[in-house]
Amino acid sequence: RRLTRNLLASALVVEKQPVMQNLPQRPLILKTGVRFKVTVSFMVNLPAFKTLIKVKPVFDKDVEEVKTISGFRQFDFSRDDAKVLDVDLSSGALTAAYEHMSLKEKKSRVKGSCESQLTVTEELHIIRFVTQLQHNGETFHIQASSLPLVVVSSSNQVPSAWAAIMWSNMASGADSENLSLFLDPPGLTWQQLAPLLSWQFLSVGQRPLDQDQLSMLQAKIMGDPGDPDGLIHWNKFSKDESVWIWIDGILDLIKKFVWELWRDGCIMGFVSKERTRSLLREKPVGTFLIRFSESILDGAITFSWVEQSAGGKRIHAVEPYTKKELSVLSLPNAIYNYTLTMSGRSHNPLVYLYPDTPKDAAFARYRVAEPSPPSKKTKDYISTKIILVAIDPTPPPSPPMPAIDMDLDGLEDLDGLEDLFSDLPDLSHLPLESCSEPGFFNQFII
Amino acid sequence: RRLTRNLLASALVVEKQPVMQNLPQRPLILKTGVRFKVTVSFMVNLPAFKTLIKVKPVFDKDVEEVKTISGFRQFDFSRDDAKVLDVDLSSGALTAAYEHMSLKEKKSRVKGSCESQLTVTEELHIIRFVTQLQHNGETFHIQASSLPLVVVSSSNQVPSAWAAIMWSNMASGADSENLSLFLDPPGLTWQQLAPLLSWQFLSVGQRPLDQDQLSMLQAKIMGDPGDPDGLIHWNKFSKDESVWIWIDGILDLIKKFVWELWRDGCIMGFVSKERTRSLLREKPVGTFLIRFSESILDGAITFSWVEQSAGGKRIHAVEPYTKKELSVLSLPNAIYNYTLTMSGRSHNPLVYLYPDTPKDAAFARYRVAEPSPPSKKTKDYISTKIILVAIDPTPPPSPPMPAIDMDLDGLEDLDGLEDLFSDLPDLSHLPLESCSEPGFFNQFII
DNA sequence: ACAGTTTCCCGTAAATGC
């Protein structure tokens, strides 16, 4: 009897199955109006219950944050809500699959009352799945809960939401369910945060952060390394200096454009400009390293190299490549094709990847996957490649001259054509203002 | 009395006001689930009616195509439908503004019955606005109808829909309302079609097609100019050879990337390869012209030029620029920066725009608007520009060598890190398959 | 299997609310 009770009490388990996208999406973040899936499993397989158990999802069940100080937004399920599924047998376990879950905000409560102090991505919510069943004359109320989750309405909120999820997981104990965590957000030590950050890069690019990269981030997030026991505050991480947003942009850049290079360790990435200088200064001319831009929030990547100049070695860096540029120009090819023109002579200044790997040893293997393959239909056309070249201060081949009015043919035809079309109200691709003239719609009388 | 009757009978006029987008959208095409606006005006301003007239929109009212052979899809208004607006006074005229019209397909009828022979973009529909009013003891039924319109569900159907709208407008008489037009689509003469095509370019690029361009299109659409009185068939225009889809891609390219050049006549555009050769062969070395790719359906643009070679003049052409490339590289800058390397010497082969305009006279004025401005933050970085260069058959500076396995630092940390995170079910950016493991959601028991 | 069609959803921009 006691055993059965324990078994039943711990029987219901929730498993979230977010809809698989081929585009990236992150777990534990739900977007209003976007489908997600949840599977609930009943872990104790007692034949007597097989067709009797009904499980119902409830959003923010028994969550006092909704009504009290916090004033959280409220949501309802818009599809699988009222429809309580029967539990059915699948692979030996009793499971209920909610295939079409979707959230919609309840606009019911009067706005302005009980204003939330939190941003929407700091609101932690929870979904509980409840059921009850009779056994041996006793009624058992069983419920399973999700981990805290964040509800967003637009994908521009996802990075902030992800920061909150990370913080919440790190700051809470294993089973804690403090949905008001961000009313008084706890600080984290660097020892807590560092592995969390490293894990992101391992996930995205199959390679964690090394000690040098972590040190650079530590200095950036905590200020100079003087204060190793200090706490990192939520506001600093997520708001004031947008550190996380910057990191997230880089994660996205890695995932979309350079994950192979990251995986193989070709990208030093997190190196300060000062450190870049001091590292490269000791190296031969032509040595270069790849680092992430610290000023472009959306994620950008650049390379710095040692150049021989009149006054000795100098360190140069190329203007960072943004995601837009990377979408038409792979980084390996950018490195291979980069051309610097100085005093009339063009050359590629990138020879050794820091510390001393010959460029080909590091990058030759990636040159297959070219965004615009050099030979798609080389039949009649001269094939081309997109390259990024340093802007040359020397005057262009044909120096600028005052613009001359050309003798344009055909313009005088314009009037005649307009007459031709005077009886066609609007067939144009014009912006739509032009469609608001009367006569655009026909009239028809009975 | 008779006069009043006539006045009333012709009083109701419909005016469509599609929602203004800054992105292109075309009139007379409605997309399910996307808002559009319609204004209905009562042209006779009799004070007695001011507050009495109610107007109701009806989709496909009295359209027999819906139920008979054609088997058209059926739609309903999902927002301003049942809500009949009062007519109110605005700027002297009585108007009713339907601000939130939106279409939804009626899935009611059993699928498979009365299968349509037409594609969805060949179905012509109509919206009527109906009202009735009493005057002098008579009841007047008044209605106003839209022009035929096409309903699509996805923007990938818009080009086809636009072709149908054009065809319908050209083939139908002024007031004809033949919604089954495409059950037996009439052919068009080139004299009908040519001004229609020209008008598209006037609308998008403020410049119509000239006679040379039209001749090229005529040859392409009708086969060689031998058959001037033949008809162009709908299937040929819209399906078999995708002529319209090709033209539409070019219109889109002009609108987004080169409308100024088109407006000013710098783009010859529609010239066959053969004609390009014969035109350029008579011109000095360095003469070039700009034409649209005939093989890339989505719209692409290229230039051809006269080059001096061993055996005399030769005509070369660059691999066409697609919209993707134009989004990071303006055509004027592409022309200015194009670099051809032959036998070790680099030069820009583009000197005179056909027939004999010096490059600067034609293009210098456009060089201001650079997609990636050369000097955004030139502080510490070497500014760059994106250019397209001919692929040089001469060997690259550092010849390919077998890849060498690098000595990658830090990889051995991986195991330790994974242990660190063994109690974090999933905090990763990994694709979502990884989230379906049990334990992703917590369990919580009462 | 496949093509025509619709749905889904990200990312950007606009609209809205506060």
Place this chain on the structure above:
DNA sequence: TGCATTTACGGGAAACTG
């Protein structure tokens, strides 16, 4: 007014459906 948040919808791709 500015900022936070939501809505709108183009565009590309998946899912549907016969």
